[in-house]
Amino acid sequence: MPTGDSAGVPAPDAPPSQGGARLAGDQPVGGPEEASLPAGDEKRRAVRQMFDTIAGRYDVLNRVNSLGMDRYWRRRCVNALDLPAGSLVLDVACGTGDLCDELVRRHIQPVGLDLSSGMLAEARRRRAGGNGERPASSGAAPLVLGDALAAPFRPASFDGAVSAFALRNVVDLGELFKELARLVRPAGRISLLDLGEPEGRLLRFGHGLWTKHAVPLVGSLFSDGDAYRYLPKSLAYLPAPERVVGLLEEAGWKAVERLLLAGGTSQVYVATRAGRPRA
Numbered sequence: 001m002p003t004g005d006s007a008g009v010p011a012p013d014a015p016p017s018q019g020g021a022r023l024a025g026d027q028p029v030g031g032p033e034e035a036s037l038p039a040g041d042e043k044r045r046a047v048r049q050m051f052d053t054i055a056g057r058y059d060v061l062n063r064v065n066s067l068g069m070d071r072y073w074r075r076r077c078v079n080a081l082d083l084p085a086g087s088l089v090l091d092v093a094c095g096t097g098d099l100c101d102e103l104v105r106r107h108i109q110p111v112g113l114d115l116s117s118g119m120l121a122e123a124r125r126r127r128a129g130g131n132g133e134r135p136a137s138s139g140a141a142p143l144v145l146g147d148a149l150a151a152p153f154r155p156a157s158f159d160g161a162v163s164a165f166a167l168r169n170v171v172d173l174g175e176l177f178k179e180l181a182r183l184v185r186p187a188g189r190i191s192l193l194d195l196g197e198p199e200g201r202l203l204r205f206g207h208g209l210w211t212k213h214a215v216p217l218v219g220s221l222f223s224d225g226d227a228y229r230y231l232p233k234s235l236a237y238l239p240a241p242e243r244v245v246g247l248l249e250e251a252g253w254k255a256v257e258r259l260l261l262a263g264g265t266s267q268v269y270v271a272t273r274a275g276r277p278r279a
């Protein structure tokens with residue numbers, strides 16, 4: 001059974017797969033360094049362990065590594081979701097809960113789901129406030145421990161789903177999109193934010209320097225060096241945009257759009273669930 005807050009969570013459908021589902025998994029694309037990145041069950045285990053390790057410093061390093069832009073990107077992600085106040089929305093791979101907070105600010109009801117108990121513990125700690133911090137705004141939102149590829153909710157439980165910086169971390173993107181199509185009602189929406197590779201040469205060069213050198217350096221000084229060397233490399237798991245759009249359409253999503261933020265250093269995939277809305 002999923003652990004976590006349960007008030008208002010749609011009824012569980014199946015137990016979460018804690019590394020149980022055997023999936024071939026997406027293979028990273030790139031040079032020899034990327035080829036050594038894990039896939040399948042090994043990747044799931046490595047990702048969970050890594051986020052358990054870095055959870056305590058995750059938020060502050062996120063601000064530093066994105067030069068403070070991550071909050072703005074999450075706002076754009078929720079804007080693009082375009083669902084009315086009162087909608088019930090799954091935050092897939094919610095981590096420490098930043099996107100849940102943003103949804104609450106828009107009067108949308110979030111349910112957070114994540115594989116890492118360390119990240120969920122940090123989300124709960126933030127909600128309690130303390131150390132001079134204001135309690136996070138998503139205080140009442142349920143947080144569920146589980147795998148987004150086998151989420152413990154009934155079909156069509158949600159009006160929509162969002163995610164931030166999660167696409168690179170799941171084992172199989174096509175399976176994720178199918179699972180989201182199962183969970184979101186017909187005519188519901190998804191808005192999925194992740195990092196990207198800018199197209200302009202100069203920006204691409206600067207972005208490469210920042211992610212390959214500055215991010216691992218800051219990570220090793222203030223958190224876990226291995227994790228922050230992995231994070232920039234994990235961009236190699238993201239297929240080309242045409243492939244992502246194709247996978248979304250195959251999974252039952254229509255009107256797929258890709259929005260570029262900050263010159264393409266981050267991107268948002270938006271889509272509508274095919275099928276007639278409920279009467």
Ligand SMILES: C[S@@+](CC[C@H](N)C(=O)[O-])C[C@H]1O[C@@H](n2cnc3c(N)ncnc32)[C@H](O)[C@@H]1O
Binds near residue numbers: 163170
């Ligand atoms: C880079 S963090 C992003 C956290 C948060 N969404 C944010 O905006 O900061 C990626 C998160 O994905 C979670 N994750 C990775 N694979 C997952 C899966 N299969 N199911 C659920 N969560 C997963 C990790 O545990 C981690 O918390």
